[in-house]
Amino acid sequence: MHPELTSLARIQPGNQSKEEIKSERMYINCKSWFSLRYGTYSIEDLVGTAKKQGIQQLALTDINSTSHTWDFVDACQQQQIKPIAGAEIQNQRQHLYILLARNGSGFLAINQFITKHLQRQQSFPVRPVFTDDVFIIYPWDTIGVAELQANEFIGVQYTELHLLYKTDITTYGNRLVMRHPVTFQDSNHYYLHCLLRAINANVVISKLQQQDVAGKHETFLAPEELGILYQQHQQLIHNANALLDACSIELDFKQDKTRQVYNNNRSADKQLLEKLALEGLANRYGKDHEAATERVYKELEIIDKQGFNAYFLITWDIIQFARRRHFFFVGRGSGANSIVAFCLGITDVDPLELDLYFERFLNPARKVPPDFDIDFSWADRDEIFQYVFERYGSDHVSLLGAYTTFQKKAAIRELGKVFGLPKSEIDAIERLGYAAKEDAIHRKINYYASLMQDFPNHLSIHAGGILISDAPIHTYTVTELPPKGFATSQVDMFVAEKIGLFKLDLLSQRGLGHIKDAVELIRQNKGARIDIHDIEKFKHDKQVAERMRTADTIGCFYVESPGMRQLLQKLECRDYITLVAASSIIRPGVAQSGMMRQYIYRYRRPDQFEYLHPILKELLHETFGIMVYQEDVMKVAHYFAGLDMADADILRRAMNGKYRGQKHFEDIRNRFFLNCRQLGHNDQIALEVWRQMESFAGFSFSKAHSASFAVESYQSLYLKTYYPAEFMVAVINNFGGFYSRELYFHELKRTGVKVLPPCVNEGQELTSISGNIVHVGFIHVEGLEDAVLKTVLEERSRHGSYLHLQDFIERTHIPLEQLNLLIRTGALGFTGKNKKELLWEANFLQKKNARHVPAFHSLFDEPPMEFKLPQLHQHPHDDALDELELLGFPLGNVWPLADADLSKYCTAKDLPALKGSNVSTIGYFVTDKHARTIKKESMYFGTFLDKKGEWLDTVHFPQSFTPHLSPFQGKGFYELQGKVTEEFGVYSIEVTRCSKIGLKTSSGSPVAYSAR
CATH class of the missing domain: 3.20.20.140 (Metal-dependent hydrolases)
Structure with a gap:
């Protein structure tokens, strides 16, 4: 005992x-x-x-x-x-x-x-x-x-x-x-407990069993x-x-519990890091760069004092593994403020070029150590995770957990199901708050949905966080094994940070997949080898600069969205520094505060504004007096308001919501204004400076982060400029980015290649390019079964190309429904017969089960069965409708499908001459964005292609459409009427009327648009 x-x-x-x-x-x-x-x-x-x-x-x-x-x-x-x-x-x-x-x-x-x-x-x-x-x-x-x-x-x-x-x-x-x-707290929360149990069991509340719930006491x-x-x-x-x-539990919350050594001891880590940094210094800057050398030694001293040698070396080790595996990666975030990280190859951002100060990443005043953010291709990251688990021990490594929480709308939906309401009624409660205020069930749903808001719902996985602990990971947490297949901590990032267990972010993005696959396609199709890390070459390429200025950026990382494309045009962006700024000011907080518009104005008219204060002119001259970056906020808090760097850093972290509402944050706010008065700053100026800082809450980037994004944007832009077809195929095969695959195929066709349907003799699962010919990948065929595709491709690989329809049927034993699908897609066009002829023959061969020896089994080349058919015509219009149904988009020109007289509509190129006029045009829908007016009413921004394939931007204010309904009813053609407006050289239409136009059939009658 x-x-x-x-x-x-x-x-x-x-x-x-x-x-x-x-x-x-x-x-x-x-x-x-x-x-x-x-x-x-x-x-x-x-x-x-x-x-x-x-x-x-x-x-x-x-x-x-x-x-x-x-x-x-x-x-x-x-x-x-x-x-x-x-x-x-x-x-x-x-x-x-x-x-x-x-x-x-x-x-x-x-x-x-x-x-x-x-x-x-x-x-x-x-x-x-x-x-x-x-x-x-x-x-x-x-x-x-x-x-x-x-x-x-x-x-x-x-x-x-x-x-x-x-x-x-x-x-x-x-x-x-x-x-x-x-x-639970009381009888009210006991009922909430019962509702949660019903949600968990996926039953209506009346079916909940006594053993499912806790006792009322x-x-x-x-x-x-x-x-x-x-x-x-x-x-x-x-x-x-x-x-x-007899029980106790103790923990030193202030002690760093992340792995403390890379080698056997700290001294060896210090020596290795210095050796690697100096080797990288020579590679990046040459042997006689005084400023870089001084900065490297300064950082190494701080890194050692803060106990971060192992952290840098572990990150370097992961990067080295990625290089050995030829994985693409981007080091971003505040780690790019470090010249040591630059010299180790962790990032490709030169902190001297951008005047990035190391203290933003690591300084003695920081209570919470920073972390590196390393992006890998979505296709490679799991192998990176596997390496980390094996290299540093599965007993010491886990992915970082995260908890999804119930939010009001989701809670309403769950509770609606628990009370047995039909979907239409649940939709009404979610949209309006109450469908019928006198309904007791509706009131109950709204009440308990509010009560359970922010309740944790289930354990998920952090976007990229991974923990490497010094002690065994189970010293601190249980680890679960979600479908991802890697042990994941039950603690989330907030608990991990609280106890001193700091994450490394190994993130995933498709932009790097675009780049990696494009480089390989260029090597295969053009025989060219691209050094994708030659960023300096890309920055000074005039054709790349022109592509960026004209916003011809579809498919390019971070610069392809409608908002970003408009911003590039408004800034007439031609250089790296401007692109870095654009990557930050596009963020919602900056745009909503009005500072994005102010930045564009000052950028275009640098002599027509005054700085808010002389100190701000000194601090913010590069960004025309606008606080574009997190670093700007810290500089202003320190040099303008006299806050020490520790409080300035807390203020910067508050922009991510971690301190907002807490007493410490309010203390800093009060000290900010008190210091401003003591320093003699005008109260109104101090208020405006604070307002500008606050507008960044939750949305701002560090300058290093923006610079890292800009590096990847330049890589994409270079590939798109010189190898546009291969680049767009890579984008399509990584399942796009901001837009639908239809737009990426449209962009691919603009490069001049010939885009053909999937082909059983030439095509692959993914879209393929050979010379100037592209075959759409079978992965895009709606309804095609994986097993059938596997059989078709494996049989072709083993025994060669298919000779004719009968050969294809006998070698693959394909079900008739799947065969008809491939025929209608155009995948058997190699036979030289049109779809109607092939469908007739396929139906006969399958039903009659005609006997025929496949060519590779026969001693002789036995000819296929021949059929005498009436002349069956296949109209191109029918092909387009088939493609709409089965691929989601037509491979040819979409505009002949519009049930409209195209000649009466203006185009995007006509808009500058029509500024201020009311116009009527037609657009093919690409995407839309919902926003709120100052009065909290819904409004929309639309993006269309005009009949010439050029971009057409629209604005839809609340009065132009029915309340609670979007002006858009899915993809297709829209007639747009409204006034032409212009802002900083970018034209759009303020729409007063937006109506959808149907499609023509081959007979000329309109049909509903049913494409995916």
Whole structure:
């Protein structure tokens, strides 16, 4: 028996005073809302309520989870409550036992135990085996009292006390403990708990079973109330208290728990990092660059003092692996402020060129270390993850977890299903708040949807965070195994950061897939080898600059959206520095504040504005007095308002919402204005400076981040400029970017290549290019089965091209429905017969099961069966309609399909001459963007192609369309009427009327647009 629990054996029922019982203020079985779709307490509310009740010891036992133990420990310590770590173990709806960690070793054992069973998707054992570092508390009537080991107990709820008559209290009383579960706050939250259980079970509330829900009594009770309820069995209260006395959980929150060494020791890490940095210095700058050399040594000193040698080396190691595997990557974020990162090849952003200061990335005032953001192609990242797990040990590595939360609309939908409402009625409640205010169910749905807003819903995976811990990862967290296939922590980024476990971001994006595949296609199709990292060459290429100025950027990373294309034209962007700025000011916070428009104005008219203050002119002359970057905010806070760099950094982090609303943030705000007055700044100027800083909240980029994006944009622009066809095929094969695949095929056709349908003899699963010929990939054929495609391609690979239709049928044994699909797509056009002829023959051959020996099985070239058919004509219009149905877009010119007289409409090129006039035009829908006016009304921006294939931009104010309805009804043709407007050289139409136009059939009658 544990020394701490020897008192349990000595205590007999009834020999405690009321004062002693009153002092035993504890709970051993509390759940938070991280018992997902079960508990209703947040961590803060749980601990806060315990404090009000005078609780002195508290155990958090979430169901099969320890995800927020450290938040709980921190909250308890702030409230002077002793925290106990544990978990409640359940198999689906069956409560098995409670596990309490006696110490850190016990918490590690609990995490390993839960991890093992969750990852293997095994049921938890009815009776687990643990060392004395873990206490196990079983529910009543599951394990015989006489069978219990020294670390095992039975928990008795007050609703079960009447059953104790069967137990020998004198002999076994010290093995029984009071268990009063805490799950929800009150009866109102009990009903919310029931709703959550119904959502979890995917049943209507009336079908919820009693065993699915907790007992109605599972709320906090005052210790005095529990004393009364257990007055005949006071020893159970004392036993529970003694059990918690024996437990403890401790953690130094300030200590960095990320892997501390790359080699065997810190000294070796320091030497290696310096060696690599100096080698990179010579490669990047040459041997005699004084400023770069001085900066490298300065950074190395700070990196070493801050204990970040290993972090840099681990990142460098991952990059080296990527290079060996010929993976493309981009190092971005604040790490690009570091010249050491530049010299190590982690980033391609030169911090000297852009005057990026290292302190933005790492400085002694930072309480939270920064992290590198490394982007890899979506197709390569899993292999990078695998390398990290193998290289640094699966016991020390996990992906970072994240929790999706219930938001109001999603909660309404879930609750609507729980109450059995039809979808149309749920849609009405979601859209209007109430479909019928007098309806009690509707009111209930709205009320409980608001109540459960921000409740965690399920564990997900952080976009790219990976944890590499110094101690075994289960020292801190359970790890689960989601479909991704990599162990993922139950702690999220906020908990990980709180305890000093800092992530490395290994992110995924399709833009790098475009670049990687384009380089390979260029090598295969043109025989050219591209050094995609020769960024300086790309920056100074005049043709690339002209493509950027004219915004001919479809498919190019970060510069292809309608808003970005317009911005490039308004800035007449021709150079790297301007593109870096554009990458930042396009962000919503800047645009909505009006600063984007102000920046464009000042950029185009640099002599026609005044700086808000002379200090701002000195600090912000490069950006014309506009705070474009996060670094600008820090500089202004420090040099204009006199805040120290630590507070300036907190202010910068507040832009991401991490401190907003917290007292520290308000203190900094107050100090900002106080300092401004003491420094003699005008109150109105100080207010305007603050307003500009605030407008960046949640949206701003660091300058290094924008520069990293601009580097990748230049890589895409270079490829699109000199190898446009191969580049667009790569974009299509990586499943595009901002736009639909139809637009990317439109852009591909503009390069001059001949785009043909999928072909069973020439085509591949993905779109392929050979010389000037492109075959659409079979992956784009709607309804084509994977097994059929695999058979077609494998049979062709083994035995050569198909000779004719009959040969194709006999070699593939393709079902008639799938065969007809391929014929209608044009995949058997190599036969020289039109679709109608092929469909007739296919139907005959399949139904008659005509006997014929395939050519590769025969000694002789046996001719196919011949058919005498009437003349069957295939109209090109019918081909286009087939393509619309099966591919989602026509391969030829789409405009003959429009049921309209195209000659009466103006084009995009006509707009400059028609500025201020009312016009009528026709556009082929590309995309739209929803926005809100100052009055919070809906408005839209539209993007179309005109009849010449040029861009047509539209603005749709609220008065131009029916409220609550979009002016757009999917893809197709639209007649647009409105006034031509111009802003900074970019023309658009303020639409007053927008109506959809149908499609012509081959007979000339209109049909509905049914393409995907």
